[in-house]
Amino acid sequence: MLKEERFEKILSSLAAKGKVSYESLSLTLKVSEDTVRRDIEALHKNGLLSKVRGGAILVEKNPLSFVDRASYLTDKKEIIALKAQQFINDGQTLFMDGGTTNCSIATKIPITANLTIITNNISIVPILANHKNINLILLGGSYNPQTQTTEGAKTCEEIKNYIVDNYFLGTCAVDSKFGVTATYKNDGDVKNAMYRSSKNVIALALLEKLDLAESYKVCPMDEVGILITELASNDPKLDAYRNTTTKLV
Numbered sequence: 001m002l003k004e005e006r007f008e009k010i011l012s013s014l015a016a017k018g019k020v021s022y023e024s025l026s027l028t029l030k031v032s033e034d035t036v037r038r039d040i041e042a043l044h045k046n047g048l049l050s051k052v053r054g055g056a057i058l059v060e061k062n063p064l065s066f067v068d069r070a071s072y073l074t075d076k077k078e079i080i081a082l083k084a085q086q087f088i089n090d091g092q093t094l095f096m097d098g099g100t101t102n103c104s105i106a107t108k109i110p111i112t113a114n115l116t117i118i119t120n121n122i123s124i125v126p127i128l129a130n131h132k133n134i135n136l137i138l139l140g141g142s143y144n145p146q147t148q149t150t151e152g153a154k155t156c157e158e159i160k161n162y163i164v165d166n167y168f169l170g171t172c173a174v175d176s177k178f179g180v181t182a183t184y185k186n187d188g189d190v191k192n193a194m195y196r197s198s199k200n201v202i203a204l205a206l207l208e209k210l211d212l213a214e215s216y217k218v219c220p221m222d223e224v225g226i227l228i229t230e231l232a233s234n235d236p237k238l239d240a241y242r243n244t245t246t247k248l249v
Contacts, residue, residue: 006029006031009028010029010049011048019052019058020055025040040055045247047249076207077206079230080104084105084168087202088115088166090113090114090115091115093115093164094165095118096118098149100123102124106124106128109128111132117135119136120150121149122138125138147187151186151187159194164198164199166198166202167194167197168204169194169201169202169224170191173209173212174203175211176221177213179220179224180203180219180221181213183215184216188218191218202224203226205229206229206230207230207231210229225245225246226249227241228249
């Protein structure tokens with residue numbers, strides 16, 4: 001049986017039952033559980049199901065997708081902020097750049113969190129002021145009052161001093177071909193520097209930012225480890241970003 005045929009049967013079975021196990025699929029498809037596990041991993045990465053212990057469930061049943069909460073969350077950035085929390089763990093070092101989406105993420109970080117957060121976003125400082133276990137590092141540089149961020153050569157040079165676990169990348173434009181791009185050069189330079197000093201890039205994008213390309217390159221799409229939007233990960237509007245190295249959330 002071709003891989004694509006197995007994918008179709010897995011999704012059909014999941015739609016009918018709501019939950020499937022490695023063991024049952026192995027019997028149904030007449031393949032090993034290791035093969036089923038790899039198939040489910042591929043479908044999970046493309047946002048078509050949610051992987052759980054021993055099998056898979058529908059996306060909308062997964063509490064990490066926050067789809068149930070989305071029904072009463074009117075602010076799309078709040079949905080993205082909630083989804084982002086699963087990628088923040090004690091002991092990590094994070095980059096958070098400018099923009100209100102990263103501010104939304106900051107408001108959801110538990111007061112007891114133990115993190116190092118490096119940012120050029122002035123607005124994040126008061127949000128995290130009472131988090132006693134967060135080492136908050138504010139990057140120097142020229143202050144831009146319109147974006148409430150620091151920017152310029154000094155900011156980019158300071159970024160090079162760090163290596164972080166996750167970079168929460170606020171986006172101006174995301175395109176499956178051209179990757180992440182920025183509207184303004186100074187902003188693009190800061191984002192590019194952060195991307196180059198990050199182990200993992202987590203792009204934050206509203207639907208309105210998708211399938212757009214601006215003038216200044218930030219990073220190619222295959223360097224984005226995770227793409228978080230306000231959409232359910234199996235939404236057809238995200239089809240252009242499937243079957244890549246990027247995980248959809």
